[in-house]
Amino acid sequence: MDPSTLQQLLQGISNVTWQSVVMIAIGGLLIFLAVAREYEPLLLLPIGAGAILTNLPLSPLIGADGMLTALYDMGVANELFPLLIFIGIGALTDFGPLLENPKMVLLGAAGQFGIFLTLILALMMGFTRNEAASIGIIGAIDGPTSIYVSGILAPHLLGPITVAAYSYMALVPLIMPPVMRLLTTKKERAIKMPYTQRTISQRTRILFPIIVTIGVGTLVPFATPLIGMLMLGNLMRESKVVERLTQASSNELANVVTLFLGLAIGSTMKGEDFLKVGTLAILGLGLLAFVLDTATGVLFGKAMCLASGGKFNPLIGAAGISAFPMAARVVQKEASREDFSNFILMHAMGANAAGQVASVVAGGVLLALMGAG
Amino acid sequence: MRRYTVRVNETDHVMDVEELAADTFTVHLSDGRLVDVVLTDHQDLAQAVIAPQVEVGHPRAPAPTAGSVPGLATPAGPGPSAREAHAAPPPAETVHPARPARAATRSAAGARTVTAPMPGVILSVAVAAGATVQRGQTLMVLEAMKMKNDLKAQREGTVSQVFVSDGDQVKHGDLLLEFQG
Numbered sequence: 162m163d164p165s166t167l168q169q170l171l172q173g174i175s176n177v178t179w180q181s182v183v184m185i186a187i188g189g190l191l192i193f194l195a196v197a198r199e200y201e202p203l204l205l206l207p208i209g210a211g212a213i214l215t216n217l218p219l220s221p222l223i224g225a226d227g228m229l230t231a232l233y234d235m236g237v238a239n240e241l242f243p244l245l246i247f248i249g250i251g252a253l254t255d256f257g258p259l260l261e262n263p264k265m266v267l268l269g270a271a272g273q274f275g276i277f278l279t280l281i282l283a284l285m286m287g288f289t290r291n292e293a294a295s296i297g298i299i300g301a302i303d304g305p306t307s308i309y310v311s312g313i314l315a316p317h318l319l320g321p322i323t324v325a326a327y328s329y330m331a332l333v334p335l336i337m338p339p340v341m342r343l344l345t346t347k348k349e350r351a352i353k354m355p356y357t358q359r360t361i362s363q364r365t366r367i368l369f370p371i372i373v374t375i376g377v378g379t380l381v382p383f384a385t386p387l388i389g390m391l392m393l394g395n396l397m398r399e400s401k402v403v404e405r406l407t408q409a410s411s412n413e414l415a416n417v418v419t420l421f422l423g424l425a426i427g428s429t430m431k432g433e434d435f436l437k438v439g440t441l442a443i444l445g446l447g448l449l450a451f452v453l454d455t456a457t458g459v460l461f462g463k464a465m466c467l468a469s470g471g472k473f474n475p476l477i478g479a480a481g482i483s484a485f486p487m488a489a490r491v492v493q494k495e496a497s498r499e500d501f502s503n504f505i506l507m508h509a510m511g512a513n514a515a516g517q518v519a520s521v522v523a524g525g526v527l528l529a530l531m532g533a534g
Numbered sequence: 535m536r537r538y539t540v541r542v543n544e545t546d547h548v549m550d551v552e553e554l555a556a557d558t559f560t561v562h563l564s565d566g567r568l569v570d571v572v573l574t575d576h577q578d579l580a581q582a583v584i585a586p587q588v589e590v591g592h593p594r595a596p597a598p599t600a601g602s603v604p605g606l607a608t609p610a611g612p613g614p615s616a617r618e619a620h621a622a623p624p625p626a627e628t629v630h631p632a633r634p635a636r637a638a639t640r641s642a643a644g645a646r647t648v649t650a651p652m653p654g655v656i657l658s659v660a661v662a663a664g665a666t667v668q669r670g671q672t673l674m675v676l677e678a679m680k681m682k683n684d685l686k687a688q689r690e691g692t693v694s695q696v697f698v699s700d701g702d703q704v705k706h707g708d709l710l711l712e713f714q715g
Contacts, residue, residue, distance in 0.1 A: 258679070355573075356652055357557045358706035490681050501670065501686045504651035510679050 176218035180432025187435075188212035188427070191324070200331030203416075204304065204423045208324065211427015222428070229428035232421050237319070237429075240312050242422040243305035244390045249415030250305070251394025252407045254485060254517060256369055258510035260361045265481075265508070269515025271461030272481025273523040275300040275453030280527075283446050288439075291315045294527045296443050299326050300450025301520035302333065303483035308426070309387060310524045314531055320429040321440045325447035333487045334494075336448070340455045341479050341495055349466060350499040352474040356507050366399040377522055384525020391521060455479045458512075474505050480512040483520035489513040648685060648711040650704040654678030658700055661711075665693045673711055676704070691715065 168175070191209030195202035211229060214222050222229040236242035259265055280297035288296060295311035295318055307326040311319055329336065342350075370392035378385040397407045462478025476495050480488045489509035496503045536551045550562040561569040657675040661667055672684045673693075694714040698704060 255679070355557070356706055358653055486679055486681070489679070493681065493683070497683075501684070502651075502688055504683065506678055506681060506683065507652045 173218045178218075178432065180436050181216040181218060183436060184216035184430060184432040185213050187430070188216070194328075194331070198331075201327045203419050204327045205331070207420050207423025208327070208427040208430075211424040212430040213427075214424075215428045215430060216432050223431070227428075229424055232425040233428055235425075236418070236421055237308070237312060237425045238316070240309050240386070242418050242425070243309045243312070244386055245418045246305045246415055246422065247387055247390035248394040248397075248410040249412075249418075250485075250517075251370070251391040251396075252398045252411040254391075254395060254398075254514060255510075256395065256514050257361055257366070258507050259512075259514040260365060260369060261357075261359045262508060262511040265477075265511035266515045266519075267465070268458060268461060268478050268481035268512040269517075269519035270481070271478060272454050272458040272512075272516045273301065273519050274457035275450045275455070276523055276527070278453050278457075279446055279450035282449070286442060286446075288442075289315075291531055292318060294531050295322055296446045297450055298322075298524055298527060299329065299443075299447030300454045301483050301523055302326065302330050302451055302454070302488075303517075303520040303524075304330060306387060306483070306520055306524040308422070310527055313528060317434065318439075318443065319426060320431075320435055321443045322447070323426045324430070325444050329447060329451050330484050330487070333484045334491050336451055337455050337479055337488065337491050338495055340452055341459055341476055341492075344456060344459045345463070345475050347499060349463070349475050350496060351503060352466070352471065353500075353503050354472065354474055354477075354505055354508055356504070363399065363401075367396065370396040370399065373518065377518075377525070381522055381525035381529060383528035384522050387521040387524060388518070391517070451482075454482050458482065474503075474508070477505060477509050477512050480509040481516040481519065482513070483516050485513050485517050486510060488516065646713050646715075647709055648673060648688075648713075650676065650706055650708045650710055651683075651685070652676070652678045653706050654683070654704060656698045656700060656702045656704060656710075657682060659696055659698065661693050661696065663693055663695050667691065667693060674698070685710070689713070 188209040188211075191205045191212065194200040195206040195209065214220060215229060221227055224230055236245075276297040278297075279300050280293045283293035283296045284290065291314035295307075295315040298307050298310045299322055301307065304323065304326050308319065308323055311322045315322075374385075374389050374392040377388045394407075394410055397403045397410065458478035458481040459475055460478070461481075462473065462475030465478070466473040466475045474496060476492045480492045482488050489506060489512070492509040492512075493504070493506040496505050536553075537548060538551060539546055539548050541547075548564045552560045552562065554560060557573040559571040559573070561571055563569065654676045655678075657677045659674040660672050661674070667673065667687045667690060669687055669690050671687045673687055674685050676683045676685055691713040692715075693711060695712045697709050697711060704710065
């Protein structure tokens, strides 16, 4: 037999590199986390599968006509997928608790400080401005926003940033409580807050997404795509006249796009690009951004506690991030751990819904700061 | 509008309570006076601290009748200004209208009822009428904002009545369960 024939038949094996082996293991780890731990399985499973498929030797899924590359070009490179997902998120989000308690907007803003602190730190560590901004946005704990911002500013970092954003989102119940406990006293955590159920009229609920879109879009034009899609989904939900579209965007559309998005992000995790010291730094900085967000949120909650004469439970500050509704649930769990009769879930939900909007605005502000466009 | 008839020192007083908002009430006293009441805190706990802000139309006039409304205490006689917040002992059989209760009043006999701490759906009810429960025991599970919340007993006692069943939608403050005595 001609030796070149043998070489051709065995070219798969001969093209195995140590990087591809490590990346396949990482893909396996992501799938394990998705299956065994149920950490954001809807995203981590496709990302893990994408990473494995990408790193198989000479994978035909990557390249000019490769399926994964086609998915990437179709929806990640041009930012289509994260925006489509935002319609679904908007259709699922109930802004009622925020409308009942509008002062929670302040906490949504406070929960974004970590982004900017991390940005400064990343700059000092030698990342470029665009890279630093993309790393900071991990602190929003908002997958689609992270993908959107880093897709514009630093597409080469999409893989690690997305993996970090979604992994930490899954780890909200593990990462937040220690920070919250460290910064509050037992007495503060036990503060009870009266809840008054206000009836929010349907007119208010319908006007809210329209006004927010026009307001935010005018102030922060870079945030228009994200806020516009988020609020479109919410408008459909609250209008109650396009039930089918609401259902489709929060189920079918979101599911299909999530699959495509996960695979496409997985395809960016090519061993040679992913296995760098920089990736570890990104994962570390992303975690720091998240911790700082939680910390600034709680500290702002403490300020509100002081301002209100001890009537505000500072734990709620930690809910001012985007991870909806997990962050609010963690806040409720922490409060009831201190006193089982303490229910601050509705307040925390208000802050959490504000965080959802605020992280989108923060993404737009970052893009504006970096002069993207 | 709800009409309460309360007996203080063998005298019946009638008052009408008009709910303007979840935490704002106007109380019409039988002598024709109107009292604006703002409820700043409301918990059905053994350690309930209820501190309504009471604004009386005639600040100088004593208002002994108001003191007997559960959760609404005005001082009898001169002394603290009408705007000052006071705590009333939680609903109890005997009320002492002349005692200006201060905010720290705590009573273990208070929480006879359990109300919904937030709007949601009752997923399951763990106890039935007649059941004896310990403090901290789960009475029912309330799902709010897609989160399951255990509603636990604030006190030990015997359940006299359960007002909700699985799948019921409840609003904030709805009566869920009542203890004996």
